[in-house]
Amino acid sequence: MALCDRIIGNGVGAKAVVAITGLMLTGFVMAHLSGNLLVFAGPEAFNKYAAGLKSLGGILWVARLGLLGIFILHLGLAIRLNLENKAARPQKYVNEATMEATFASRYMVQTGLLLFAFIIYHLAHYTFRVASDDVNAVPAEDVYGMVIAGFSNPIVSGFYVLAMAALAMHLKHGVSSAFQSLGIYHPNLNVVTQKLGPIIAAIVFVGFASIPVSVLMGCIK
Amino acid sequence: MDLTLHVWRQKNSKSDGHMEIVEAKDVSEHSSFLEMLDVVNENLLGQGKEPIAFDHDCREGICGACSLVINGEPHGPEYGTTTCQLHMRSFKSGQHVYIEPWRARALPVLKDLIVDRTSFDRIQQAGGFVSSNTGSPQDANALPIPKPDADKAFDAAVCIGCGACAAACKNASPMLFVAAKVSQLAILPQGKPERERRVLAMVDQMKKEGFGNCTNQYECEAACPKEISVEHIARMNREYFRAAILEEPEKQGHGGD
Ligand code: HEM
Ligand code: FES
Numbered sequence: 001m002a003l004c005d006r007i008i009g010n011g012v013g014a015k016a017v018v019a020i021t022g023l024m025l026t027g028f029v030m031a032h033l034s035g036n037l038l039v040f041a042g043p044e045a046f047n048k049y050a051a052g053l054k055s056l057g058g059i060l061w062v063a064r065l066g067l068l069g070i071f072i073l074h075l076g077l078a079i080r081l082n083l084e085n086k087a088a089r090p091q092k093y094v095n096e097a098t099m100e101a102t103f104a105s106r107y108m109v110q111t112g113l114l115l116f117a118f119i120i121y122h123l124a125h126y127t128f129r130v131a132s133d134d135v136n137a138v139p140a141e142d143v144y145g146m147v148i149a150g151f152s153n154p155i156v157s158g159f160y161v162l163a164m165a166a167l168a169m170h171l172k173h174g175v176s177s178a179f180q181s182l183g184i185y186h187p188n189l190n191v192v193t194q195k196l197g198p199i200i201a202a203i204v205f206v207g208f209a210s211i212p213v214s215v216l217m218g219c220i221k
Numbered sequence: 222m223d224l225t226l227h228v229w230r231q232k233n234s235k236s237d238g239h240m241e242i243v244e245a246k247d248v249s250e251h252s253s254f255l256e257m258l259d260v261v262n263e264n265l266l267g268q269g270k271e272p273i274a275f276d277h278d279c280r281e282g283i284c285g286a287c288s289l290v291i292n293g294e295p296h297g298p299e300y301g302t303t304t305c306q307l308h309m310r311s312f313k314s315g316q317h318v319y320i321e322p323w324r325a326r327a328l329p330v331l332k333d334l335i336v337d338r339t340s341f342d343r344i345q346q347a348g349g350f351v352s353s354n355t356g357s358p359q360d361a362n363a364l365p366i367p368k369p370d371a372d373k374a375f376d377a378a379v380c381i382g383c384g385a386c387a388a389a390c391k392n393a394s395p396m397l398f399v400a401a402k403v404s405q406l407a408i409l410p411q412g413k414p415e416r417e418r419r420v421l422a423m424v425d426q427m428k429k430e431g432f433g434n435c436t437n438q439y440e441c442e443a444a445c446p447k448e449i450s451v452e453h454i455a456r457m458n459r460e461y462f463r464a465a466i467l468e469e470p471e472k473q474g475h476g477g478d
Contacts, residue, residue, distance in 0.1 A: 007465060010424060010428060011394075011428055012434075012458055012461045085392035085433035087326065087431070088392055089324055089433070094240055095292060097294045106438070180454065
């Protein structure tokens with residue numbers, strides 16, 4: 001179909017799909033973060049929230065499959081675009097300068113792939129419970145206990161914090177860039193859209209990293 | 222001043238190129254970069270060597286023929302300046318200056334610093350025009366255009382099609398060029414009849430030529446000798462989505478005949 005070809009088949013269209021799916025994933029990340037911060041409200045509140053999610057049953061699976069679809073679209077198209085970009089300059093500059101491109105913008109694929117590795121590990125760690133004996137020793141209903149058990153290991157916590165740094169970098173460029181990809185550019189809006197990436201990146205990093213760090217420092221137990 | 226030039230030398234489009242060191246002695250700081258190369262070439266000729274091939278024409282910053290990536294920056298270190306308008310006072314005596322051609326699969330090197338830019342011509346021919354029957358000129362005020370629109374269109378129309386955007390882009394994408402051409406006509410009433418067809422055809426041709434995709438790093442805006450804003454890329458994206466939905470498939474590509 002022509003419309004499908006114009007959107008998926010073309011760089012400008014595919015970039016818009018990467019932008020929309022990226023913003024949807026960002027929305028998920030923000031929702032996930034606000035749920036997770038309930039660990040600071042104590043075991044009861046957190047476990048009640050987790051049980052509430054699980055009781056959604058069928059709806060939860062629809063949401064999970066939807067998220068997986070969005071994720072595959074995002075990652076698949078982003079990688080295809082990146083391969084096209086690499087092929088577009090077979091001979092590198094001997095002396096290459098960077099005038100405007102930010103560090104975050106130049107390592108989107110690397111931070112993205114690190115996120116991919118993290119997501120696999122994260123699901124194995126807490127969702128499928130196949131990565132850590134400490135976590136598996138806690139009953140599946142006690143999600144709070146799983147979090148404490150998992151993050152008591154400094155290496156595990158370190159990897160989580162590193163992954164959140166990658167996520168923050170990805171979003172610092174990605175969120176602001178998504179608006180440009182979607183053609184949203186206006187002097188009145190740019191003040192917001194250009195700062196949104198860095199702001200969301202900071203919230204996501206501080207918010208998520210605070211949990212393993214608090215466990216390690218014994219602030220929550 | 223004396224400079225050590227590191228120049229890309231390549232016999233033809235088939236052969237491999239390499240960097241070659243050429244000394245430039247007693248360069249006047251008042252000369253332009255191309256005049257400096259003219260003197261270097263005179264000396265090379267005097268020594269019986271092959272002069273360095275580079276593109277140029279108007280030498281007043283309006284034709285878009287000159288190119289050169291100088292120390293990694295298309296058109297050199299001076300902001301909003303073409304290589305022909307770049308003066309040697311921007312350099313210091315003793316400096317090493319790297320001079321390379323535009324590098325992109327769709328802009329292949331023909332010889333030394335000269336690249337084949339016909340891919341840009343083909344993108345332009347795909348839709349960067351308005352079709353109208355010529356006749357006696359109509360009254361200048363018959364087609365009212367708001368001043369802000371005229372200014373916006375003009376900001377895009379200053380594009381000289383030099384290729385610096387594609388050369389600067391980490392992905393070798395000429396989006397700023399294509400966006401300027403699309404934008405210029407999309408803003409004006411004269412461009413409306415072919416509005417959808419134009420953007421679809423030009424974006425499609427850009428892809429066919431083997432250029433990369435924009436990742437919003439804005440290297441192009443920093444390199445553009447005409448200081449064209451990436452605002453036009455956002456407008457082209459909007460134009461593209463609008464046309465992708467509105468334009469009926471069979472009509473596409475009947476533009477220029
Ligand atoms: C498997 C993991 C991932 C990979 C390989 C990946 C890769 C990429 C790449 C290569 C880009 C394009 C960058 C550019 O054009 O400069 C991108 C954009 C983006 N990504 Fe990801 N990503 C991943 C996961 C995520 C996640 C989990 C989120 C959100 C939480 C996300 C949000 C975004 C956003 C908002 C954009 C901006 C789109 C745009 O520039 O128009 N990504 N991603
Ligand atoms: S030679 Fe014409 S713009 Fe530089």
